[in-house]
Amino acid sequence: MKQDFTSDWHTLTDEVMSGMKEWRQAHPKATLKEIEQEIDVKLAGMRARMIANAAMASAAEEQPPKCQQCGGTMEWRGEHVRMLVTQHDREVELKRHYAVCPTCNVGRFPPG
Numbered sequence: 563m564k565q566d567f568t569s570d571w572h573t574l575t576d577e578v579m580s581g582m583k584e585w586r587q588a589h590p591k592a593t594l595k596e597i598e599q600e601i602d603v604k605l606a607g608m609r610a611r612m613i614a615n616a617a618m619a620s621a622a623e624e625q626p627p628k629c630q631q632c633g634g635t636m637e638w639r640g641e642h643v644r645m646l647v648t649q650h651d652r653e654v655e656l657k658r659h660y661a662v663c664p665t666c667n668v669g670r671f672p673p674g
């Protein structure tokens with residue numbers, strides 16, 4: 563498991579905060595409802611990227627899984643991109659390794 567997957571989260575929060583400050587200056591007469599909606603949209607973007615970061619950290623595990631049929635060690639074969647749509651239609655791109663057993667020639671994705 564990559565330990566540093568939260569390392570750029572400070573950048574994410576900075577972007578939300580400075581973006582919100584700019585938006586507020588550009589919309590001095592915004593209503594409470596409009597402010598709430600804008601914060602929701604900005605947080606949704608941050609949320610989507612946090613999900614991708616956290617999900618990819620576990621997908622980056624070094625050891626391939628064991629084959630469920632023969633118990634042998636499977637091999638990583640390339641990457642598979644899975645799109646996940648979260649709140650406010652934000653798309654999260656998840657890159658997953660695909661594991662294949664060289665003996666049985668069966669493949670599977672790690673759970674999750």
Ligand SMILES: [Zn+2]
Binds near residue numbers: 630664665666667
């Ligand atoms: Zn096998």
